[in-house]
């Protein structure tokens with residue numbers, strides 16, 4: 001009996017078996033931002049596609065990015081491009097997009113990206129359509 005209690009490999013195996021495998025295809029492959037430098041400005045060419053992949057309105061993603069970059073600029077509906085008023089390289093943009101996904105797209109409870117962002121009076125909620133969890137997020 002004593003020996004069984006300290007049978008760690010056996011215990012570990014039991015623990016791991018209880019963890020359900022992650023469902024496939026739940027992650028978002030965020031497209032690599034295609035940047036064009038125009039003077040002191042930066043254009044994100046495939047911005048609309050990125051917003052679509054992240055399942056959010058381009059206007060919301062625009063506000064988030066410009067605020068985090070502390071820059072001016074704007075989204076052009078016609079071309080689907082985002083103009084940023086500063087020089088910025090791909091790395092910081094990729095990091096911000098990943099952070100956006102983590103905060104405003106991915107359900108913190110079950111990990112799915114099957115969620116929506118809802119404004120409720122002054123607060124914003126990330127509502128999961130899979131498990132129903134509601135998470136208050138910082139308004140953008």
Ligand SMILES: [Zn+2]
Nearest residue numbers: 107110128131
């Ligand atoms: Zn969920």
